[in-house]
Every structure is written in C-alpha cells, then in structure tokens.
Amino acid sequence: MNTTEKFYLPVDGILESFNSFTGHRFLTAHPFLHSATLTPVFQHTKVSNLSKTGMGIIKTVKGYWRGQDKRVVVRRSSSSGNRQVSTDRLPKSSVDLSELGQTKSRNCHRIVVLGAPRVGKTNILRRFLGEDYEEQYEPTVEDFYRKLFHIGGEAYQVDLLDASSERDFPAKRRLSILTADIFLLVFSLDDRESLDEVRELLNEIKAAKAKLLKSNHPMRVPAVVCGNKADLDARRVVSRSEVVKILGEDVPFFETSAKNGIGLEGVFRALATLGGLPDETSPSQHQMIPILSYQSMCISKRGRRRRHSRGLSAPCAAVDPLARRPSFTSDLRLVLGSSTKHKKPEMCQIQ
Template sequence: MNTTEKFYLPVDGILEMFTSLTEHHQSGIMHPVLQSTPLAQHPKVSAIVKTVKGCWRQQDKRVVASRSSSSGIRQVSTDRLPKMSVDLLELGLTKPRNCHRVVVLGAPKVGKTNIVRRFLGNEFEENYEPTTEDFHRKLFHIGGEAYQVDFLDAAGERDFPAKRRLSILTGDIFLLIFSLDDRESLSEVCELLNEIKAAKAKLVKLKHPPRVPAVICGNKADLDSQRVVRRSEVGKILGEDIPFFETSAKNGTGLEGMFRALANLGGLPDETSPSRHQIIPILTYQSLCIGQRGRRGSRVPGLGAPCAALDPLACRPSFTSDLRLVLGSSTKHNKPEKCQIQ
C-alpha cells in the first residue's frame, strides 16, 4: 500500500466490530478504503466505515483543542471554529501571488519553533520539546487584500532525504536557522542551502544553481557569552547575497527585521510583521474576506486596518498534493524525466 494511503482508525467501539467480522472471515480483513474489493461491500464493513467517519468527526474537535494547546494558540470553544481549514486560494478569496509557503530548516535545538511562534504572535516557550513536523497558517487582511502565509517547520525530516526534498521543492521562501553558540549548526545550514539550490535547479533544469529566496537567521543572540560564531564568519561562509540576521527568539532581538526580509522576498506587505497588525478570530476574518459586515457593536476592523487570523485547523497538504504541485511546476519549463524528489 502506498504510504499516502495509510490512515489510523479510532479504537473506541471498533474492536468488537472487527472481532465479530473476523469470526466469519478467517482469511483476514482488507483495508476499508479499498472499495473495489468484494469484502468492502460487506454490510458489516460498511457499518465500520460509517462508524469510523463518525469517530473522526468527534475527534476533529478534540484534535483542534490539542493542537491549539501544543502550539500556544489561545483555546476557543469548538462551536466557534470553522468547519474546515481555510485555504484562501481554493476559496477564490485571494490571488496566487498572495499565497506563500515558508519552509523552516535547521539543526535541532536552534530555536526554530520559537521563532515561528513569534511570527504567529505567541510568546517564547522556555521548555524544549523536539518538533517532528509542524504546519501553521496565518491569514492576513491588509489594504483590502487577503494574504496567506504557511509555515512548514520540517524539523523531523533530517533523516528522511526524500521527504525533506519534497518540502524544499514546494517551498516558496526558506528560513534557515542556526545557533550562534553552535558552529556545527552553521555547517548544517550551509549544507541545506546547497541542497535547496540543487533541488530548485533540477526542478527547472538550470545548469547553474538559482538564487534561493532564503533568509539566514543566527539565533540565541542573547547568549553573548556563549557565542562561537561571529557575523564576519557568516558573511565569508554564506556570501553576502542572502539576508542574514542575528536574532533572539527569547527577547525579540532582530526578529522584526528578519520578518520584514521574509515579507520582501514574497512580495508581501510590511504589515505582515507581528507588530504591524492585530489578531482577530478566524470567523471574523472569514466574514471580512467575503465582504460581510459585522453586527452592530462587533469589533470587526475596517478594511484599512491590518489584521490577521490563525487557522486552528491548518494541516500540511497531503504528499500526493505536494507531488502534483511539484510535477505541475516542473512541466511549465520542461517535462520531467523522473520524479524530482528521488
């Protein structure tokens, strides 16, 4: 079975059904999504599928609360959330040029998660927990236009080259982070930068590595006594054509300039910086985008007031969707000879 087709069943209430079914079908149970098989038409299998769907609907609300808690987003009542993730491009509420995916890469423990938290408008988290993969979506309304910025923190892809390559190929902007107190993390950023250049060049079949829309971030500037990497070294190693910022996710040093650099690379307004807009509820944002007026007394900002909302249901698009995106972009230049992530 293709890995993109795997899914996990809720356990509660399902075990008894499978036990009953296997008493009559000792040969084993096929995956319920394989609808073409005779067993999939069995009435008890159909009942299992219906039960699973019902469990998923119930679990969606619990997952939202869990994701909100783990990512630092303020928890809200599930009956005040949208029914699904908000994709402005699919809904026809913005232009393709206003949608960007920022891929965050770097060695472990350099502060990637906290820098993303800062962009989302959340506070610094002192306790370290390894990130496997995190996907965030922030929706902006600035100057009467809607913008969508997706952040993919691909920390868990260090040991999976094909998966990391797919993330690189689908990225529009790259945020490469190392720690100023860890020289090896700078070496890893150099390797990642070369990997990005090679992947993008192969995608569009260029002979020479293209210029990468990337920002380099040397984090933990607050630990000055432990610093082992100097700014002059970074310029010699990485060159002067890529924006470099010394930052501190803990006290906010350098973050404003770094966020503005990301915005400039994507052609986004400066108001996408966290200090330049206010956060509004996701449902208020949806109403604003479709041109509905809030009720009397509501706090719906005017069209000229920069605002943003966090999508609490955002999740990374499927690998199948990303592969189609990659193959589609490559055919604009030349028909690919093989899958570009291999």
C-alpha cells in the first residue's frame, strides 16, 4: 500500500519557544525558515530533508544558548574574591600606564596591607576603591587591586596587595614586604592580640628593609597603622596611649571604622603623604569613572602637548578589574635590582 501522508515541520512552535526564552526574533526573519514552516514534507520522499532542517534549527538554537552561557562564564570568571566587576565591556588586558606613556616611576606605588584575620583589612580596601562596606566576612586568601588616577594632568598608579594569607608563609611574606613602597597595618581595637601582631610585623618590616639596604641603623618604615572597629566602643580593649607606647610616636596611627567611615580620610591622606601622592587620591576628592573611559582619556591626552594637559579635567580615578599581581619571579628581580643600587645583594633576600 503506497499511501502518501503529509507531515508539517513544527518550526513555528520551536521558534515561539526559542523567542520566549531569549527575547530575540532574528530567527523568524530567515526566508528559509519561513519556507520551511509553509512547505509540506512527505514521509518517504522528503524524510531526509526534514531531518536536516530540524537538526539545523536545533543546532542553531543550541549554538545561541552556548554563546549566552559563554558570556555568563566570562562575566563570572572575571571576578575574584569580593571584587565586583562590571558586566560592561572590558579592555582586552590590564591597563598599564607605563605602556601608555602616561606615568612616571615616581607615580607608581605598591601598598601592602598586613594584619591579623578579621580586623577589617578588606573593607578598608573596599572603601579606598570606592566600594561599599561588606557586612559578611569571607577569609581573604590574597587580593591584588590596581587603582588608576588622573590628577592635575598627571597619571598615578597605586597597586594594593592584601597579603593576609602570607602570615603562614614567611618567605612569601618577606617578598611582599621587600616589594612594598608603603605599608598599611591593621589591628582591631577589640582584640589585643591583633595589636601584638602589628608590633611584630612592624619589627619584621624594619629588619627586612634594613637587610635589603645593608643598613646598620634603625630604619623609619613608611607605614600607617589603623586601629579598626572604633564603632564597637563598648567592646574596646586597646587605648590610644597604649598603642603609642607599644608602636612609638613616629608611626602615624588612626582609629578607624570601615563600617561608618570614621578616620579613613586621615588614613588615606597619610598614605598619600608617605608615597608623595596628591591629596586627591583620597576617595572623597575624586570622581570614579569606568575603566574604558579612563583608558580612552589617557590615550587622547597622550597626543596633546604637556603644557595644555594640566588642569583640563577634575581629578578622577578608575579601578582596573583585570589587574593581577606580578609573578614572584618579577617581584624577586625587582628586589634584587633595588638592592644592587646600594651594595652587592646576598644570594637570596627573602630567606
């Protein structure tokens, strides 16, 4: 019995389902798909065409969904730790001001943050980066941030290394100490042991820097000390006079609260003073802009004459979401290179 039965390819249903999920209607505009929905196919003579057409549509839908998934993965994988990365289009790589010819070596600084766990180091850094206080605590393994400034016609680059986990790795911590230009030491006013740890860190920094520079004299460390959690006054166990007695009067000390912002303005200005940076690097003194806007501004200003570039715009800054800590090999070369400016270095400076 040679009976011919007609079958219609349910393309309309597939397209409607696809459009309801994606919100796009570009598939229905394809003339081939329109013809496929209107042209009958026969069981015997057109079965191969039906399979090819149906599979083609399915592959198209799967390919689109896979493309959407990849976009989501890229957005998620670009974030690290507590770092908030915008879903906007990002540069292809980290913004290096030296490559753009927009900064000088004296305008590039690395701030290393050290202290006991749970004292508020991450939230202090969040404040400096222009972000909000985060109530939920998550232990920090290691975070590296880069904030770029454009102030008075000059570009500045500040790298921040939160080296919390390195307290258990002396050689790694020593390398971070030797590559730092400025130190931010944080303890909690409701935890006396965290103050003792800051005292030990301060002594370790002095010894490491003196060994690097082959100096037999006590060194003054470019460090700022924060007694954080000043908002918890009822639980306070450390007084200001006790801090000065333990750490000395030559170390800038501020009582701060990362939660409500108490004392942080003074901390950021003290860090700027130690690094020879403008006061406008303090978060309250500049405007935050997207990284792409900052990159475009630097490129456009590079072509202008220097005498016309100063004072063209208000102080602004951007956080580079793609910045990553340089390799340990690069840091070690930096340490060995800085030591040769004074005397011949030892075999290994981080032991």
